[in-house]
Amino acid sequence: MGEKKEDAGMADAYHEKPADLETWSGLPLKEFYSPDDISGFDYKMKIGNPGDYPYTRGIHRNMFRGRYWTRREVSGYGTPEDTNERLKYLVAEGASGLNVIPDNPSIMGIDSDHPRASGEVGVQGVPMCTLQDMELLMRDMPLEKISMSLIASSTQTPVALSQYIALAQSKGFKPGDLAGTTQNDPVHCRYAGFRISSPIDLALKTGVDVIEYCTRHMPRWYPINVNMYDLREQGLTAPQELAFGFSMAILYIQGVLERGLDIDEFAPRFAFYCSAHIDFFEEIAKLRAARRIWAKIMKERFGAKDPRSWKFKFGVHTAGCSLVPHQARNNIIRVAYQALAAVLAGVQSLHCCSYDEPIALPTEESVRLAIRTQQILAYETGVARVADPLGGSYYIESLTEQIEHEAVRIMEAIDGKGGMKDALESGWIDAQMDEASLRYQREVENEDRIVVGLNRFRIEEDPRAGDAHRVNPEAERLQVSRLKLLKESRDENAVKESLREIKLRAEAGEHENLIPAMIEAARNYATLAEVLGTVRVAMGEPYDPFEIVSHPFF
Amino acid sequence: MASGRHVRIMIAKLGLDGHDRGAKVLASLLRAEGYEVIYLGLYNTPEMLIQSAIQEDVDMVGISFHSGEHLTLTPLVMQELHKQEADDLPVIIGGIIPPEDEEKLLEMGVSRVFRGSLAREVIEYLDDYFSTKGP
Numbered sequence: 001m002g003e004k005k006e007d008a009g010m011a012d013a014y015h016e017k018p019a020d021l022e023t024w025s026g027l028p029l030k031e032f033y034s035p036d037d038i039s040g041f042d043y044k045m046k047i048g049n050p051g052d053y054p055y056t057r058g059i060h061r062n063m064f065r066g067r068y069w070t071r072r073e074v075s076g077y078g079t080p081e082d083t084n085e086r087l088k089y090l091v092a093e094g095a096s097g098l099n100v101i102p103d104n105p106s107i108m109g110i111d112s113d114h115p116r117a118s119g120e121v122g123v124q125g126v127p128m129c130t131l132q133d134m135e136l137l138m139r140d141m142p143l144e145k146i147s148m149s150l151i152a153s154s155t156q157t158p159v160a161l162s163q164y165i166a167l168a169q170s171k172g173f174k175p176g177d178l179a180g181t182t183q184n185d186p187v188h189c190r191y192a193g194f195r196i197s198s199p200i201d202l203a204l205k206t207g208v209d210v211i212e213y214c215t216r217h218m219p220r221w222y223p224i225n226v227n228m229y230d231l232r233e234q235g236l237t238a239p240q241e242l243a244f245g246f247s248m249a250i251l252y253i254q255g256v257l258e259r260g261l262d263i264d265e266f267a268p269r270f271a272f273y274c275s276a277h278i279d280f281f282e283e284i285a286k287l288r289a290a291r292r293i294w295a296k297i298m299k300e301r302f303g304a305k306d307p308r309s310w311k312f313k314f315g316v317h318t319a320g321c322s323l324v325p326h327q328a329r330n331n332i333i334r335v336a337y338q339a340l341a342a343v344l345a346g347v348q349s350l351h352c353c354s355y356d357e358p359i360a361l362p363t364e365e366s367v368r369l370a371i372r373t374q375q376i377l378a379y380e381t382g383v384a385r386v387a388d389p390l391g392g393s394y395y396i397e398s399l400t401e402q403i404e405h406e407a408v409r410i411m412e413a414i415d416g417k418g419g420m421k422d423a424l425e426s427g428w429i430d431a432q433m434d435e436a437s438l439r440y441q442r443e444v445e446n447e448d449r450i451v452v453g454l455n456r457f458r459i460e461e462d463p464r465a466g467d468a469h470r471v472n473p474e475a476e477r478l479q480v481s482r483l484k485l486l487k488e489s490r491d492e493n494a495v496k497e498s499l500r501e502i503k504l505r506a507e508a509g510e511h512e513n514l515i516p517a518m519i520e521a522a523r524n525y526a527t528l529a530e531v532l533g534t535v536r537v538a539m540g541e542p543y544d545p546f547e548i549v550s551h552p553f554f
Numbered sequence: 555m556a557s558g559r560h561v562r563i564m565i566a567k568l569g570l571d572g573h574d575r576g577a578k579v580l581a582s583l584l585r586a587e588g589y590e591v592i593y594l595g596l597y598n599t600p601e602m603l604i605q606s607a608i609q610e611d612v613d614m615v616g617i618s619f620h621s622g623e624h625l626t627l628t629p630l631v632m633q634e635l636h637k638q639e640a641d642d643l644p645v646i647i648g649g650i651i652p653p654e655d656e657e658k659l660l661e662m663g664v665s666r667v668f669r670g671s672l673a674r675e676v677i678e679y680l681d682d683y684f685s686t687k688g689p
Contacts, residue, residue: 104570104621116597119626120570193572196597234575321575325650325670358670360652361622434578441579445674455672461653546597 020449024279025237027402033394041397046292050346050387054295056288056400058346059311063387064378069342070349071374072149072315076101076125077361078475080136083126087141089364093371097349100137101125101151102160107189108197108545109156109532112479116546122475124361128156129479129529131522132486134163143168148180153227154194155206157184159531161213162518169519179220183273184210185227187248190424191433192230197545200424202536205510208255213515215256215266222313223266224252225273229317232275235437238286239403241275242293243410244429247420253302259511263302267309271348276338277319283338284390285399287345290314292404315349316342323358326461327453331355336373343377344390350374486525494524496553499534503554506538561684564612566594566603568627573620576649580616583673589680600630604638612643613684614665616676619649624659632663644683648676 022028030037041047048054051061060066071094075086087098103125105117111129112121121127126137138148152160161182165175186203189195207224214223228245236244249270256266274290276283294312298304318338323331332355339352352370354362362370378384390396417423443449450456498521505512514535521531533543533551543551565581567574574596581593592610594603607615617624617631624647635641647659648668656667665683668676 104572108570116570116599119623120621123623124571124621193570193574193596195572235579325653358650360650434582437575437579438582441583441673445583445672454670 023238023282023399024277025239025282025403027239027282027399027406029399033398035394037394037398038401041401047391047397050391053299053307053310055291055311057388057391059291059313060346060387063346064343064384065387068378068384069347069374070097070147070315071371071378072097072099072349072351074099074101074151074351075367076103076151078122078126078472079478080126080128080133081139082122082472082475084137084139084141087137090367090371093368094375097147097149098141099149099151099351102128102156106156106160106528107152107154108194109154109159109528109536110197110544110546110549111483111527111529112476113483114529114544114546115548119476121479122472125151127479128152128160128163129483129527130486130525131163131166132482132525134160134167134522138164138167143171144173144177146179148178149183150180151183153183153185153192153225154189155186155198155202155532156528157182157186158206158210158213158515158518159522159528161210162515162522162531165519166522169523175217175221176219178218181222181225181271182210182214183225183227184223185225185248185252185273187251187424188227188230191234191429192227199541200421202539202541204251204255205539206535207252208259209513209515211252211256211266212259212261212513215261215269222269222271224269225271225315226252227273229273229275231433232277232319233321234433235321235440236433237436238277238279238282239406239410240432240436242286242290242403242407243414244420244432245272245274246293246297246407247411247414247423250297250301251420257302259513263298263304264306264309267298267302267304268306268311270309270313272312272314274314274316275319276316276342276345278322278334278338280337280341281396281399282403283341284345285396286403287314287316287342287347288388288391288396288400289404289407291346292400293407313348315351316345316347317351318342318353320353320357323353323355324451324454325358326458328355328359330453331358332369332373335370336377339373339377340381340383343383344388346388483527487527490525495521495526495530498524498526499530499553502531502534503538506535560588560590561614561680562590562592562610562612563614563616563680564592564594564603564607564610565616565618566598566606567596567618568598568600568603568631569621569623570597571619571621571623572596573649574618576620577616577618580618580648580673580676584677584680587677587681600627600634603631604634604640607643608638608640614680615643615645617645617647619647619651621650624649624651625655628659628662628664635663646676646679 047056050058104120106128112127186207189198211223214221226249228241231244232241291312295310298310318335335352352373354366354370356366414423502517581591584591644665646666651669
């Protein structure tokens with residue numbers, strides 16, 4: 001494993017030079033960049049000051065002087081009570097926003113007592129079957145004061161949102177009092193491993209319902225976070241990440257426009273979730289290019305007139321796929337560079353991976369280290385003092401332009417295939433992903449790409465040296481027995497009636513928003529599977545994506 | 555790799571975990587090395603996996619775990635193998651596995667655990683394994 005190169009001696013090491021002179025994504029680079037490379041750039045039109053169209057340099061004039069980026073860490077494991085404990089810990093440690101991720105059964109819209117949920121409850125996230133789970137998850141949390149991010153991304157999203165609203169209403173708050181985010185990008189879930197539960201029509205229907213409802217009733221809520229990050233994790237290049245992500249965003253936009261909303265009513269609350277991968281300058285250029293592309297899409301393609309619609313707002317998740325289990329502490333350094341790139345690019349919200357993620361669920365210690373990484377950036381390095389500090393660099397501006405150009409070219413190719421829906425259904429997007437991930441892996445195998453500790457500089461490690469975080473082994477049993485008790489004690493007729501209402505509305509047509517009926521169903525303790533399954537059946541899908549369980553009532 | 559008939563390997567994901575990039579890439583790279591790979595895809599149960607493996611008469615089963623279910627699902631795979639009287643079918647595991655779990659998995663009867671390894675390490679292992687044993 002790379003020993004030959006390491007044994008080649010000091011002379012070789014001394015003379016070693018970079019073998020790879022393209023960006024991570026394969027964009028060609030020059031030896032250096034000069035004023036000639038940006039001579040044709042009209043500063044005002046193309047770059048602009050921070051806070052000015054096309055927002056290449058950032059969406060705020062004073063950037064972090066106005067407010068630091070939100071430091072969020074994802075949590076979700078065990079029972080809702082276990083996750084509640086973790087949330088309180090994070091708040092005490094200084095996290096300024098909360099991020100909760102559901103477990104796999106919940107993401108797929110099945111309940112903890114589903115036969116296929118066995119062994120999965122509370123493993124990769126927290127179960128969110130009913131309002132009761134939401135009550136336990138949010139216990140002692142001041143709902144009106146916190147900014148809550150429900151990483152409900154799948155077709156489960158409208159149900160999770162309805163549970164959250166029903167909880168707030170039971171405490172005397174209105175939907176409009178709540179601040180936060182739903183990720184709500186169910187179309188992309190087919191690439192996050194949930195294709196079986198994300199048929200495109202259902203995904204678009206639930207996604208658009210959430211955006212429409214939040215636009216009309218929840219002015220402090222960000223209803224959608226288009227997840228470019230998960231797409232990138234499939235092995236895509238930086239320009240592909242932008243092109244595929246924007247093309248998905250356009251699908252939702254078209255759906256919401258068809259509901260009769262004006263672009264400027266909802267576009268200001270659109271947000272994105274991007275990757276910060278390991279190629280430092282390329283990632284900064286990518287995020288700057290994303291702002292310019294979005295501004296143009298909004299202004300030129302959709303005719304948005306409100307400057308707030310033109311502003312690309314994004315969170316960053318440092319690239320999980322760039323981390324390796326070998327010499328795992330090296331990941332701390334990878335994450336720090338990626339976080340720095342995100343901050344230099346003007347990020348709004350940042351999640352740093354924990355260094356042990358390629359080994360297991362993060363421990364408290366490693367999550368703390370991820371938060372500390374952000375705090376050192378914010379409070380010690382001084383990088384947050386001036387907006388877009390790299391703006392005007394010949395190299396950064398050229399690379400931003402290159403990435404914009406390539407991303408726009410790919411988006412045009414997608415339009416040429418009849419738009420994103422066709423590109424998804426025909427398998428074209430899948431083929432692009434498979435090709436990209438295979439190309440990357442071949443390069444790593446051949447050492448055309450060096451991954452320190454993996455294909456070079458490997459050492460023998462002690463296999464017993466772990467201290468992996470373990471999920472409460474009792475979580476599943478507790479959760480399933482509680483769900484059983486709840487089902488026995490709730491008002492069955494009320495559940496049935498509220499599901500019937502959902503069914504009627506879903507059958508009334510795609511434009512009928514189902515969220516009000518889902519809130520009522522949540523209040524009656526209808527389960528996730530019952531609510532979503534009712535919608536699935538009305539849309540011609542099986543009640544259960546696995547086709548094992550049938551509808552309990554009709 | 556061994557001459558004669560192609561070595562057949564089944565690669566699968568178990569449970570609800572959808573992280574399939576590694577499994578798919580490994581399947582492609584093994585095919586490029588001359589292995590016959592049947593990629594069973596997502597959402598398999600241990601029963602589904604072992605039944606398919608027996609039906610397809612594979613020489614080895616590879617399972618990719620990324621969400622912490624390896625300790626709960628692997629024993630079920632081994633039980634199923636035993637039930638089907640196929641205890642001699644070797645099982646290898648890869649993915650996100652805490653180092654201290656490696657020994658537990660080996661004790662359960664798993665032949666080899668790859669923790670975020672390169673494909674060439676898996677290929678090296680397979681070449682070696684099948685050159686001594688044959689398919």
